[in-house]
Amino acid sequence: MSAESAAKSSPDQPETQVAEENARERRRGLLYVAVATLFFSTSPVLIRWAAESLTSYEITFWRMFTAGVAVLLLARLRQEPLPPSRDLPRFLGFGLIAALHFGFYIAALEFTTIAHALALVYTAPIFVAIFSWIVLDERLKARQWMGVLVTVAGVAVLAGFEPMFDRRMLIGDMLAVGSAICFGLYSVAGRSQRNRYTLFAYAGAVYSLAAVWLLPAAALNFSPTGYTLPAILSLLALGLLPLGLGHTLYNAALRRTSATAVNLVATQEVTGGIILGVLLLQEIPSVNSIIGVLITLAGIVLVIL
Numbered sequence: 001m002s003a004e005s006a007a008k009s010s011p012d013q014p015e016t017q018v019a020e021e022n023a024r025e026r027r028r029g030l031l032y033v034a035v036a037t038l039f040f041s042t043s044p045v046l047i048r049w050a051a052e053s054l055t056s057y058e059i060t061f062w063r064m065f066t067a068g069v070a071v072l073l074l075a076r077l078r079q080e081p082l083p084p085s086r087d088l089p090r091f092l093g094f095g096l097i098a099a100l101h102f103g104f105y106i107a108a109l110e111f112t113t114i115a116h117a118l119a120l121v122y123t124a125p126i127f128v129a130i131f132s133w134i135v136l137d138e139r140l141k142a143r144q145w146m147g148v149l150v151t152v153a154g155v156a157v158l159a160g161f162e163p164m165f166d167r168r169m170l171i172g173d174m175l176a177v178g179s180a181i182c183f184g185l186y187s188v189a190g191r192s193q194r195n196r197y198t199l200f201a202y203a204g205a206v207y208s209l210a211a212v213w214l215l216p217a218a219a220l221n222f223s224p225t226g227y228t229l230p231a232i233l234s235l236l237a238l239g240l241l242p243l244g245l246g247h248t249l250y251n252a253a254l255r256r257t258s259a260t261a262v263n264l265v266a267t268q269e270v271t272g273g274i275i276l277g278v279l280l281l282q283e284i285p286s287v288n289s290i291i292g293v294l295i296t297l298a299g300i301v302l303v304i305l
Contacts, residue, residue: 029256032249033265039246041272043238044114045280047106050234053226056107059235061211061218064102066239068208071248075200083197083205095209097186102243103214104179112172114277115285116158118270119293120176125303126151127184135188147302154296157288164286199251207243267297 050059075082083091108117126148133139158173197205253262270293277283285293 026257029253029262030265032256033253033262036246036249036253037266037268037272039241039249040266040269041242041276043242043269044109044118044273045276046234046238046242047109048114048277048281050231050238051106051110053228053231054223054235055218055221055226056103056110057214057217057221058223058226059238060099060103060106061214062235063106063238063243064099064207064214065211066236067243067247068204068206068211070204070240070244071200071207072204075198075204078198078200080198080201082201091205091209092213094186094206095211096213097182098206099210099213101179101182101186102210104175104182108172108175108179110172111175112169113285113289114281114283115270115274115289115293116169116173117176118273119158119296120155120173121179121183122267122270122300123151123155123177123296124180124183124187125300127181128187129303131184131188144303147299149299150302151296151299154292154294154299156292157295158292199248199255203247203251264301267300270297 047059072082105117105121108121129144130148250262250266274285274293278285
């Protein structure tokens with residue numbers, strides 16, 4: 001190789017290395033969110049198993065408590081600084097919203113099907129977009145408004161054309177929508193704060209304070225005979241798998257690839273949760289539910305893209 005050709009190729013080498021490193025990070029991020037989605041998909045089945053002997057208040061409390069302790073311990077092992085005490089009021093607010101999000105979701109599964117609950121909870125990106133428009137003045141594109149309308153149509157199919165739809169299912173569906181709204185509020189309210197704290201310290205503090213909010217309700221609805229071995233194992237798995245590991249991997253993925261790609265992969269929790277419900281609980285969704293879920297997911301994709 002001549003000196004001239006070497007001079008021409010050497011400046012391009014660092015750019016090639018950067019591009020390759022970025023590609024590796026993107027692949028790693030997609031792998032992280034794929035594994036996170038598998039963990040997310042276990043949530044409905046684990047909740048159903050725990051709910052055989054425990055109330056939704058107890059399930060939500062122990063789920064948040066287990067995840068909070070595990071993630072905070074991880075933060076300490078990594079020597080990450082915890083949020084300062086002066087930020088406690090702000091984190092109490094985040095914890096309350098997180099407690100309501102998970103509480104509504106777990107309660108919804110007592111009243112409605114897995115297909116309905118997951119599809120409705122995953123309307124959260126729509127509420128994130130709407131709240132960002134109202135609070136942060138982030139305007140929605142025409143495609144996103146179309147996605148909102150398509151999602152509403154999917155929800156209408158889920159509810160209006162469901163042959164088994166009754167008052168009980170309506171309550172469950174409303175709880176699932178409440179869970180989605182709370183997640184939207186949480187995402188918008190905490191967006192700026194996430195940049196101030198490390199991942200594990202932030203998540204561990206929010207989960208732990210959510211458990212504090214849930215403690216009175218869990219104590220008032222304490223089921224002393226309900227803590228069987230299967231129930232305890234389900235609670236531990238709920239805290240460690242879909243919440244502790246799943247949400248940590250999800251946030252790690254967001255740091256490595258685009259939020260659009262991460263959100264699109266994560267929506268497949270709906271598919272995974274329904275499949276596990278069929279295999280492990282023999283809960284087979286109706287044809288109308290499947291159609292409604294597909295329409296709802298299409299609308300969510302339009303909002304996210």
